[in-house]
Amino acid sequence: MPEAAIEIENLTKEYPFGFLNLKKKTSLDGLNMQVETGEVFGFIGPNGAGKSTTIKLLMRLIFPTAGGARILGKPIRDVSMHRDIGYLPEQPYFYDYLTAAELLGYFARFHRLTAADRKERVQRMLKKVGLETAGKIQLRKYSKGMLQRVGLAQAVLHDPRVVILDEPMSGLDPLGRREVRDIILDLKRDGRTIMFSTHILSDAEMLCDRVGVIVGGKLRGVGAPGQIVDMKTQGMEILFELSGAGNAPFLSQATRTGERYRLHVAEEELYAAIDQLRAAGARILSVSQVKATLEEFFMHLVAADRAQATSVEVSGK
Amino acid sequence: MTCLGIVALNTFREAVRDRVLYNLLFFALLMIAAAILVGQISIGIEHIVIVSLGLTSISIIGILISIFIGVSLVYKEMEKRTLYALLAKPVRRWEFLLGKFGGLVLTVVVNTAAMALGLFLALLYVKHSLDRGDLAVLVAVYFILLKLALLVALALLFSCYTTPILATLFTSGIYVVGLFVQQMKNMPEDLMGPAMAAFTRRLAYLLPNFDNYDVMGPAAHGQAIPGILILENTLYTVVYCAIVLSAAAVVFSRRDLK
Amino acid sequence: MKPRSSIATLLLLVLPLGFAGIWPLQHRIDAQRAALGVERDDIPLRSAALVKAISLEYAPFVADVYWTRVVQYYGSKRIRGETNFQLLWPLLDITTTLDSQLVIAYRFGGVFLSQPPPWGAGRPDLAVRLIERGIRDNPRYWRLYEDLGFVYYFDLKDYPKASQAFLKGSKVPGAEIWMEVMAAKIAAQGESCDTSFFLWRDIYNTTANPTIKENAFDHLKQLLLRPDCKQFAAAILRNPPRENK
Numbered sequence: 001m002p003e004a005a006i007e008i009e010n011l012t013k014e015y016p017f018g019f020l021n022l023k024k025k026t027s028l029d030g031l032n033m034q035v036e037t038g039e040v041f042g043f044i045g046p047n048g049a050g051k052s053t054t055i056k057l058l059m060r061l062i063f064p065t066a067g068g069a070r071i072l073g074k075p076i077r078d079v080s081m082h083r084d085i086g087y088l089p090e091q092p093y094f095y096d097y098l099t100a101a102e103l104l105g106y107f108a109r110f111h112r113l114t115a116a117d118r119k120e121r122v123q124r125m126l127k128k129v130g131l132e133t134a135g136k137i138q139l140r141k142y143s144k145g146m147l148q149r150v151g152l153a154q155a156v157l158h159d160p161r162v163v164i165l166d167e168p169m170s171g172l173d174p175l176g177r178r179e180v181r182d183i184i185l186d187l188k189r190d191g192r193t194i195m196f197s198t199h200i201l202s203d204a205e206m207l208c209d210r211v212g213v214i215v216g217g218k219l220r221g222v223g224a225p226g227q228i229v230d231m232k233t234q235g236m237e238i239l240f241e242l243s244g245a246g247n248a249p250f251l252s253q254a255t256r257t258g259e260r261y262r263l264h265v266a267e268e269e270l271y272a273a274i275d276q277l278r279a280a281g282a283r284i285l286s287v288s289q290v291k292a293t294l295e296e297f298f299m300h301l302v303a304a305d306r307a308q309a310t311s312v313e314v315s316g317k
Numbered sequence: 318m319t320c321l322g323i324v325a326l327n328t329f330r331e332a333v334r335d336r337v338l339y340n341l342l343f344f345a346l347l348m349i350a351a352a353i354l355v356g357q358i359s360i361g362i363e364h365i366v367i368v369s370l371g372l373t374s375i376s377i378i379g380i381l382i383s384i385f386i387g388v389s390l391v392y393k394e395m396e397k398r399t400l401y402a403l404l405a406k407p408v409r410r411w412e413f414l415l416g417k418f419g420g421l422v423l424t425v426v427v428n429t430a431a432m433a434l435g436l437f438l439a440l441l442y443v444k445h446s447l448d449r450g451d452l453a454v455l456v457a458v459y460f461i462l463l464k465l466a467l468l469v470a471l472a473l474l475f476s477c478y479t480t481p482i483l484a485t486l487f488t489s490g491i492y493v494v495g496l497f498v499q500q501m502k503n504m505p506e507d508l509m510g511p512a513m514a515a516f517t518r519r520l521a522y523l524l525p526n527f528d529n530y531d532v533m534g535p536a537a538h539g540q541a542i543p544g545i546l547i548l549e550n551t552l553y554t555v556v557y558c559a560i561v562l563s564a565a566a567v568v569f570s571r572r573d574l575k
Numbered sequence: 576m577k578p579r580s581s582i583a584t585l586l587l588l589v590l591p592l593g594f595a596g597i598w599p600l601q602h603r604i605d606a607q608r609a610a611l612g613v614e615r616d617d618i619p620l621r622s623a624a625l626v627k628a629i630s631l632e633y634a635p636f637v638a639d640v641y642w643t644r645v646v647q648y649y650g651s652k653r654i655r656g657e658t659n660f661q662l663l664w665p666l667l668d669i670t671t672t673l674d675s676q677l678v679i680a681y682r683f684g685g686v687f688l689s690q691p692p693p694w695g696a697g698r699p700d701l702a703v704r705l706i707e708r709g710i711r712d713n714p715r716y717w718r719l720y721e722d723l724g725f726v727y728y729f730d731l732k733d734y735p736k737a738s739q740a741f742l743k744g745s746k747v748p749g750a751e752i753w754m755e756v757m758a759a760k761i762a763a764q765g766e767s768c769d770t771s772f773f774l775w776r777d778i779y780n781t782t783a784n785p786t787i788k789e790n791a792f793d794h795l796k797q798l799l800l801r802p803d804c805k806q807f808a809a810a811i812l813r814n815p816p817r818e819n820k
Contacts, residue, residue, distance in 0.1 A: 089401035110408055154402055366639045
């Protein structure tokens with residue numbers, strides 16, 4: 001069984017505030033989580049949930065109030081471990097007086113690569129992220145999307161075993177996002193471990209082997225995207241047409257747009273509903289499974305967290 | 318090259334690209350004007366005037382660079398978050414800090430050396446030759462460099478935990494107090510009581526003494542400066558910088574970035 | 576394009592016209608202020624110690640600035656024909672406090688503080704005070720003893736003290752031999768035409784400062800025209816002395 005690439009144990013972060021800093025705001029509350037070697041792990045949550053806090057704690061940009069973590073078996077305070085990690089900050093900002101090539105060359109020096117190796121990698125990375133023609137332009141002239149690409153390039157320049165990306169799709173157009181997704185999949189094919197935080201749930205669903213959902217500083221669920229949404233009850237959706245008033249008990253539950261109706265029923269009630277509708281003269285257009293999406297589960301959690309509910313009520317919608 | 322050296326060279330590159338060294342143009346013009354005009358207004362003391370004007374300008378320009386750039390060295394990286402990607406590399410926080418220090422000191426050394434060259438050229442123009450007495454001018458320039466290194470260290474320390482405006486005030490404040498440390502040591506007891514006078518005297522020894530570096534008078538009048546003073550001042554600067562930079566490293570290594 | 580060209584037109588008109596107007600305006604303001612008799616010469620800070628404190632570590636440079644002011648102050652007073660040199664002492668006091676090794680300031684003060692108007696401030700006591708301070712801070716500069724002796728001889732007419740000053744100065748390494756001779760001559764004879772002539776001539780020959788040089792020349796001329804020095808003057812004109820090198 002391969003050792004987990006990232007192991008987080010009871011990681012907690014409290015920020016003091018108020019008069020004499022006596023009050024404390026808990027940004028992260030006892031996070032326990034593991035990212036397996038070679039997997040793509042998505043870390044999803046709303047703004048202020050604790051995603052960036054977790055990542056900053058891992059990168060030692062901030063320090064934990066309690067708990068700890070290990071990356072590739074080494075504690076996070078071991079700086080030498082950074083040789084095997086690549087990191088893309090959220091909304092990255094780099095030295096604007098440097099060109100992209102100079103920035104990558106500068107960062108490459110910290111990884112003790114030879115001059116020839118540095119030069120080759122820089123060129124290769126610029127090409128990989130689509131910046132080979134813009135390599136000699138100063139970063140102050142770069143758009144947000146271009147900066148994101150440079151950020152990605154510097155994160156993977158030294159072939160790290162673990163790549164941690166904070167909102168990698170942010171600021172990118174659909175083409176850019178597709179390119180980032182391809183890069184992530186490339187990295188996965190090379191056997192790297194990738195952990196990234198995102199708001200874009202469809203990307204998480206598409207790319208991730210597993211996701212972790214964090215809301216209000218607490219982890220609410222970890223598992224494959226499909227497993228998480230399985231927590232919610234699925235149902236069936238019937239699309240039908242009906243002209244004129246019909247007489248069927250289920251009709252009252254349907255939503256109407258002109259002559260078309262959409263009805264959601266529990267799986268076990270499907271055939272009874274169809275019979276009723278046919279008897280009422282409805283023309284059945286389609287029957288499909290209602291898969292609760294990650295988004296719905298997520299939104300539900302956020303709403304529940306805001307309402308400070310202790311248990312999560314799962315609805316069929 | 319060590320991580321420290323990599324950061325230092327990049328800091329130097331930043332200063333150059335920020336056009337810091339353009340101040341040399343202003344200094345060059347000043348020296349040229351002085352060399353040409355000094356004969357008309359200070360006959361008989363041309364050497365004294367060129368040396369004091371030159372050393373004053375070198376000192377003031379150096380102080381402005383050291384303080385104004387020094388106070389935002391670390392602050393700017395934290396605010397703009399350029400530090401995030403850097404600290405993800407295998408570089409320790411104290412290496413980053415010392416690298417910043419080294420880079421700005423290198424900038425100041427290059428700048429000061431260029432100005433010193435300009436000063437000696439102006440002297441040569443006015444006197445038509447240089448003599449042993451002008452060695453004192455070189456020592457005065459070296460002492461200015463030592464002073465600037467200490468100012469950079471102080472500015473860096475304040476840059477680690479406060480805004481540039483406050484850091485500028487603190488650094489300038491310590492610099493001015495540091496020039497009056499001698500008077501503090503000689504504070505008369507009848508003015509403030511024996512206990513207070515004793516406390517002030519002890520404090521005076523602990524505060525950085527910028528008066529140590531003041532040899533403009535002897536340099537202007539061609540007086541030799543003892544070698545032992547050069548050695549002692551160098552040691553004093555090294556030790557004091559080590560104290561200040563250690564404090565900065567401690568503050569910075571425990572600081573949560575935003 | 577219209578807004579840009581109108582801004583350019585505005586600048587092309589306003590800038591030259593504006594400065595053309597400012598130039599004569601300033602001249603008129605200067606004339607008005609001169610007529611008002613606004614004292615252009617004043618020192619906001621009289622305390623030498625305070626000025627030194629404010630100068631931080633740049634005292635030698637500030638001393639040079641004050642020295643320039645001394646020369647300008649004296650020169651402009653002479654040009655305007657004014658005989659009130661009341662700021663000369665404070666300016667010299669500050670200059671020499673800021674840079675105690677600026678010997679030229681002591682020498683200048685020695686000459687122009689002591690001499691009576693219209694040449695100077697007529698304060699030989701302050702001149703003595705200044706020179707003695709200069710001697711204390713520059714003990715190896717024997718010419719300051721010459722200047723001290725000068726003030727005692729010409730302005731205070733205190734020949735024993737003048738002789739003492741020349742004698743002390745003669746003992747400083749590097750002093751010229753005539754200092755000892757002068758000490759003895761003044762002790763024996765007091766004031767004499769040849770002694771006075773010698774001293775003024777030495778000042779004239781050795782100073783690089785044009786103001787002091789001009790002043791020494793004036794005194795030499797006056798000396799040769801004095802009724803009691805007629806014989807001496809005749810002898811000089813028959814055998815003009817060689818220039819001191």
